[in-house]
Amino acid sequence: MTILGITSALWLTTCTNMVAAISFYLVYAAGMMNLSQAGFMAIGAYAIAIAAKSSVVPFWLGALLGFVVITTVALMLAGITARLGGIYLGMATLAFIIVIQQLIIINPHLGGAVGIHGIPRLITPASALCIVVLVSFLARVIMKSRLGYEMRIVREDHIAAQSMGINVLVVRLQTSVLSAWIAGIAGAMEALHTNFIGPHDFGFPLLIGILSFAIVGGTDRWWGPLIGALLLTFLPQTTRAFRDYREIISGALILSVMLAFPEGTVGIVLRLRSFIYKKKALIGIRSILSMQKNEKTFKI
Amino acid sequence: MTTVISAHHLHKSFGGINAVNDVSVSFEEKRLYGLIGPNGAGKSTLINLLSGQLSVDSGIIEYQGRDITQAPPHIRSRKGVGRTFQHTRLTEAMTLLETVISGCLISKRAGILAYLLQIPSTRLKYLSSRGEAQIILELVGLEDLANSMVRELSWADQRLLEIARALALKPKILLLDEPTAGMHVEALPRVAVLLKNLVEQGLSVVVIEHNVPFISNTVNYVYAMDSGSIIADGAPSDVLKSKEVIQSYLGEFHE
Numbered sequence: 047m048t049i050l051g052i053t054s055a056l057w058l059t060t061c062t063n064m065v066a067a068i069s070f071y072l073v074y075a076a077g078m079m080n081l082s083q084a085g086f087m088a089i090g091a092y093a094i095a096i097a098a099k100s101s102v103v104p105f106w107l108g109a110l111l112g113f114v115v116i117t118t119v120a121l122m123l124a125g126i127t128a129r130l131g132g133i134y135l136g137m138a139t140l141a142f143i144i145v146i147q148q149l150i151i152i153n154p155h156l157g158g159a160v161g162i163h164g165i166p167r168l169i170t171p172a173s174a175l176c177i178v179v180l181v182s183f184l185a186r187v188i189m190k191s192r193l194g195y196e197m198r199i200v201r202e203d204h205i206a207a208q209s210m211g212i213n214v215l216v217v218r219l220q221t222s223v224l225s226a227w228i229a230g231i232a233g234a235m236e237a238l239h240t241n242f243i244g245p246h247d248f249g250f251p252l253l254i255g256i257l258s259f260a261i262v263g264g265t266d267r268w269w270g271p272l273i274g275a276l277l278l279t280f281l282p283q284t285t286r287a288f289r290d291y292r293e294i295i296s297g298a299l300i301l302s303v304m305l306a307f308p309e310g311t312v313g314i315v316l317r318l319r320s321f322i323y324k325k326k327a328l329i330g331i332r333s334i335l336s337m338q339k340n341e342k343t344f345k346i
Numbered sequence: 347m348t349t350v351i352s353a354h355h356l357h358k359s360f361g362g363i364n365a366v367n368d369v370s371v372s373f374e375e376k377r378l379y380g381l382i383g384p385n386g387a388g389k390s391t392l393i394n395l396l397s398g399q400l401s402v403d404s405g406i407i408e409y410q411g412r413d414i415t416q417a418p419p420h421i422r423s424r425k426g427v428g429r430t431f432q433h434t435r436l437t438e439a440m441t442l443l444e445t446v447i448s449g450c451l452i453s454k455r456a457g458i459l460a461y462l463l464q465i466p467s468t469r470l471k472y473l474s475s476r477g478e479a480q481i482i483l484e485l486v487g488l489e490d491l492a493n494s495m496v497r498e499l500s501w502a503d504q505r506l507l508e509i510a511r512a513l514a515l516k517p518k519i520l521l522l523d524e525p526t527a528g529m530h531v532e533a534l535p536r537v538a539v540l541l542k543n544l545v546e547q548g549l550s551v552v553v554i555e556h557n558v559p560f561i562s563n564t565v566n567y568v569y570a571m572d573s574g575s576i577i578a579d580g581a582p583s584d585v586l587k588s589k590e591v592i593q594s595y596l597g598e599f600h601e
Contacts (some may be wrong), residue, residue, distance in 0.1 A: 059511070071438070192456045195444070199448060202437040205431075209423050209431075211453065212452060213420045317472055343533075
């Protein structure tokens with residue numbers, strides 16, 4: 047099935063990637079190099095997949111259990127890694143992803159290394175788009191709330207944050223949990239549109255993919271990684287001739303962004319905005335000056 | 347005159363160095379204090395101990411009569427101990443208004459879920475924060491730049507913005523670490539007037555300063571430190587003439 051010439055599978059993958067990108071944005075915005083999204087996507091995906099396939103477990107119960115597990119695990123992970131920063135947090139959360147993968151592989155009830163087949167397709171491009179819109183709205187509201195301000199201050203300088211009355215640990219916990227929930231949603235979306243999930247879908251390649259959305263899209267605004275996900279999922283696929291080279295295209299795109307536009311699409315859009323604003327201001331000033339000139343020479 | 351902060355017999359050492367050695371100070375409301383001394387005297391360390399960034403090895407710190415020696419820094423800030431830093435720690439990617447608004451929201455404990463659900467009392471908190479932020483920026487003299495980005499500000503304005511942000515949390519005492527450092531001489535009167543205003547409105551303000559004329563003209567009471575101890579305290583005119591203080595800055599005087 048195609049919509050606007052693009053297969054529904056591609057729409058769905060793009061939507062999933064956009065939600066995953068937002069999940070990463072939240073922790074990055076708080077200054078945490080937390081790379082655990084793939085792990086929480088795995089938990090969300092498996093919870094939904096098992097519930098969807100099972101005749102015993104109703105769908106909503108699976109979703110609820112997935113939610114509870116994600117919350118608990120996110121709190122534990124954030125608590126354990128509370129004192130870590132920068133690259134050390136990155137390494138710790140990377141290890142977390144591997145741990146989740148291994149836990150799935152050794153567990154026969156979760157399908158082991160083979161994965162789960164035959165998951166019913168319960169998601170449509172329309173509902174996926176709705177989810178993207180809802181999650182985007184959530185991200186925007188969070189950034190405009192007190193938590194958003196606190197996150198930005200903690201990111202910039204956690205000592206200044208303390209002197210502002212911000213409990214840095216609580217802010218990091220809240221951000222980690224919110225990010226994990228959204229990652230879980232992305233994982234569930236993934237499970238419901240691809241017939242099959244396996245532990246290897248939620249490992250290092252996925253992590254690199256999410257990071258590349260953030261790099262290309264830009265991390266200064268919440269919509270940055272969203273645009274990055276859109277570009278990097280669509281662009282390599284749209285031209286039939288290039289489809290075989292899509293990995294090279296993705297790589298080239300990421301590289302050129304890092305070299306030429308390190309701020310990503312966010313940087314480009316913001317510069318464009320201020321450029322247009324300055325042009326308008328300049329036009330405004332010129333017209334005021336010319337009106338003043340005309341006033342002086344106008345005689346009744 | 348009520349005492350806002352009183353500290354007794356504070357000790358803090360790093361390795362073998364006694365950064366703060368048996369220091370006792372007391373700060374009252376409606377007064378402007380100067381904390382002077384050569385570099386390395388322990389002034390910033392003392393401020394860090396009072397605001398909670400460092401924990402004391404021994405000693406007691408009391409805020410409005412209550413012991414806060416073990417309280418973490420963010421709790422002390424919420425209770426009313428405000429501070430600025432020697433090197434500005436501002437978020438560059440915000441506007442001035444947003445910087446001060448963030449302080450207001452934190453002090454009002456404006457809920458996040460409540461904001462999501464647009465509960466009226468929380469909406470009020472967010473709206474009133476905007477107004478308060480405007481007023482604070484006017485107090486500090488930065489209202490014209492309210493919508494500029496922090497990274498576009500001059501150094502002096504950044505220092506003033508830091509004070510504005512600290513004010514957003516409604517402190518009872520302000521600990522300012524070299525607020526005029528690096529400022530152009532013409533910006534100094536603005537700071538002096540601001541500090542006098544704040545003191546008149548009931549705050550206790552403590553300033554670490556190296557600028558002697560600034561101290562002698564604006565401050566009510568001076569503590570002088572050297573090598574971790576208080577070597578003199580009292581009215582500016584007395585302290586600045588004291589032999590120990592002059593020696594600490596200029597070295598031993600040999601006839």
